[in-house]
Amino acid sequence: MEPFSTVDWPDKIAVTLFLQGCPWQCEYCHNFDILDPKVPGQIPWSEVLELLEKRQGLIDGVVFSGGEPLMQPAIIEAAQTVKDLGFLVGLHTGGAYPKTLEKLIPYLDWVGFDIKAPWEKYDQVTLRRNSAPAAQASLKLLLDQQIDLQTRTTFDKLLLTDHDLKLIDQQLKNIGAPPTIVQEIRTLGTSDEFKERYRQRPVVSY
Numbered sequence: 507m508e509p510f511s512t513v514d515w516p517d518k519i520a521v522t523l524f525l526q527g528c529p530w531q532c533e534y535c536h537n538f539d540i541l542d543p544k545v546p547g548q549i550p551w552s553e554v555l556e557l558l559e560k561r562q563g564l565i566d567g568v569v570f571s572g573g574e575p576l577m578q579p580a581i582i583e584a585a586q587t588v589k590d591l592g593f594l595v596g597l598h599t600g601g602a603y604p605k606t607l608e609k610l611i612p613y614l615d616w617v618g619f620d621i622k623a624p625w626e627k628y629d630q631v632t633l634r635r636n637s638a639p640a641a642q643a644s645l646k647l648l649l650d651q652q653i654d655l656q657t658r659t660t661f662d663k664l665l666l667t668d669h670d671l672k673l674i675d676q677q678l679k680n681i682g683a684p685p686t687i688v689q690e691i692r693t694l695g696t697s698d699e700f701k702e703r704y705r706q707r708p709v710v711s712y
């Protein structure tokens with residue numbers, strides 16, 4: 507839990523909750539330690555509610571982040587509770603669970619949606635077979651429901667090219683989604699293997 511975040515939701519002050527579990531395995535994942543849904547949780551929901559009661563009037567909303575927060579079906583009830591307390595609800599997702607997303611939509615005020623790659627290259631980044639269709643279905647749901655949406659792409663130069671970024675924007679434009687915001691790789695929170703790979707990557711001089 508990040509009790510006072512100014513960076514997880516544009517122009518909003520939020521409490522950010524990092525929900526464990528993700529079906530994908532992006533090498534650059536910066537929350538590597540919480541990808542396993544079976545590791546013991548660190549913060550009980552009651553503690554979150556206690557904090558939110560103290561934050562009323564001081565923050566705008568709550569961001570459910572991860573991992574992949576849609577992996578936890580209880581997110582629906584949690585979002586409803588957050589809304590009942592008078593806060594806005596934000597979500598960070600890669601869209602791996604469109605059915606859960608559909609149930610969450612009535613409570614959503616904003617979504618930061620990770621676009622991993624051009625659709626054809628999705629599995630190379632997620633390291634899971636057939637990962638693009640779920641992301642496409644989720645994105646379509648958000649667009650159809652006109653949810654306030656930011657798309658963003660982590661740019662790992664060993665996985666994506668400049669041409670891929672252009673292709674992503676073209677594919678997003680084709681479905682009426684906003685262009686993606688490119689985010690640089692961060693090594694904080696990544697696996698030791700990724701840190702090593704990152705350390706050994708060729709240095710480009712300009």
Ligand code: SF4
Pocket residue numbers: 528529530531532534535536537541572573574600632
């Ligand atoms: S989808 Fe997000 S949380 Fe899941 S492995 Fe990829 S970067 Fe990590």
